[in-house]
Amino acid sequence: MFHDLCIIVVVVFGVFQVKALRPGQPSLSERTVGKRTTVQSEAVGASECEGRKPQWVQEGAIKRLRGPVFNIHVAGPYHTAGRFLVDLAVKAGKMNYTMYQRWGDLGKAELWKDQHWTDLEDWFPKGHTLRDLGCGTGRATILGTVARHPLNMFLHRWYACKDWEQIVKSSERGVPDAAKKKRDECHPLAAVCQPGEEPCEWDNILLQAFTGVPAASLTRADLELAKSRLRNFDIIFIVEHFSHTLQLTTTRLGWRPDPSSGSLNATLHKADESEDQERFPRGEITREQWQAVMERNSLDIEFYDYMRELAFGMLRADGLPVPPEDERIVVPQWRNSVLTSRRGSSQEARIV
Numbered sequence: 001m002f003h004d005l006c007i008i009v010v011v012v013f014g015v016f017q018v019k020a021l022r023p024g025q026p027s028l029s030e031r032t033v034g035k036r037t038t039v040q041s042e043a044v045g046a047s048e049c050e051g052r053k054p055q056w057v058q059e060g061a062i063k064r065l066r067g068p069v070f071n072i073h074v075a076g077p078y079h080t081a082g083r084f085l086v087d088l089a090v091k092a093g094k095m096n097y098t099m100y101q102r103w104g105d106l107g108k109a110e111l112w113k114d115q116h117w118t119d120l121e122d123w124f125p126k127g128h129t130l131r132d133l134g135c136g137t138g139r140a141t142i143l144g145t146v147a148r149h150p151l152n153m154f155l156h157r158w159y160a161c162k163d164w165e166q167i168v169k170s171s172e173r174g175v176p177d178a179a180k181k182k183r184d185e186c187h188p189l190a191a192v193c194q195p196g197e198e199p200c201e202w203d204n205i206l207l208q209a210f211t212g213v214p215a216a217s218l219t220r221a222d223l224e225l226a227k228s229r230l231r232n233f234d235i236i237f238i239v240e241h242f243s244h245t246l247q248l249t250t251t252r253l254g255w256r257p258d259p260s261s262g263s264l265n266a267t268l269h270k271a272d273e274s275e276d277q278e279r280f281p282r283g284e285i286t287r288e289q290w291q292a293v294m295e296r297n298s299l300d301i302e303f304y305d306y307m308r309e310l311a312f313g314m315l316r317a318d319g320l321p322v323p324p325e326d327e328r329i330v331v332p333q334w335r336n337s338v339l340t341s342r343r344g345s346s347q348e349a350r351i352v
Helices: 028-034 039-049 082-091 150-170 177-186 205-211 220-230 239-245 248-252 259-282 287-296 298-317
Strands: 006-012 015-021 056-059 062-065 069-072 096-101 116-120 142-147 235-238 347-351
Touching: 069 082, 082 096, 082 116, 142 298, 150 177, 150 205, 150 259, 150 287, 150 298, 205 220, 205 298, 220 298, 235 239, 235 248, 235 298, 239 298, 248 298, 287 298
Parallel strands: 069 116, 069 142, 096 116, 142 235
Antiparallel strands: 006 015, 006 347, 056 062
16 A cells, blocks of 8 residues: 655754655645535534534633633543643633543533633543534533644654663662653553554544544544534644644633743653654664554544644634644654654655
């Protein structure tokens, strides 16, 4: 399936990036944007949120959406910045918050108060829809979510678990506190997805979160259902583009620009990705294994691209800048038989 894959790796300003295309075909984002959704998915989206209109309130010079925020936090062993957003909601948004909530907790009255942030760390259970979050009911609610590229989630956790295993083996007198960060990033009690063709229960985890369908049973019909739900969201944050998408909090939630958000983004998330990309050229994962991981998570990659384009559409609608093209290639990859390196001058390589 990958014999005709063309992979372009570009290193700009010391950071290598990747674009994987089949010759003559558009990128995932281009394919996603141009694709007509199925009649079935459009009908599902309408039935869950029929008649929904965002409700705005003007408070002096500040205009914001009215209602509580229900943030879909992708549950599982990967770090998707859900708690980072809760912290930001408190510090920059001055909002009340509730964490670790599940769909069964939605009966709590405090979750429905204006300017309350609820971190809904749970997958869509069977029989539940966006109407359970007030969508299409006439209630003022704000739907949000945050996404990280599936391949970056996989890679960061796999490295962390590999490091944690080595730390445990080599620590004769207990694990030093500084090393416990690797344990937290690994979540060693949960199954660890491996490079290669072996399926994993955490494959396509974004899609699992938005449909409640386990990895082994996911189909393109589930992808269309997830897209139809996502089109009703008010705010979508992308971890790889936090410096841009976090600006939606100022135009839609009425938050004041917070200087800490930029530094937190750089230290907590960009640093992790930079470390992973610095490590990738060591060859711990073969080209064939990496391509197999991409194939296993192809539905999630398409869903992520769709989420990202919706987020960029929100930025345009609000008159905010959109990440330039050269910042949209966010995952590492091979170049020929030699791995890319972040060091040295700008370079470009292809595999055909």
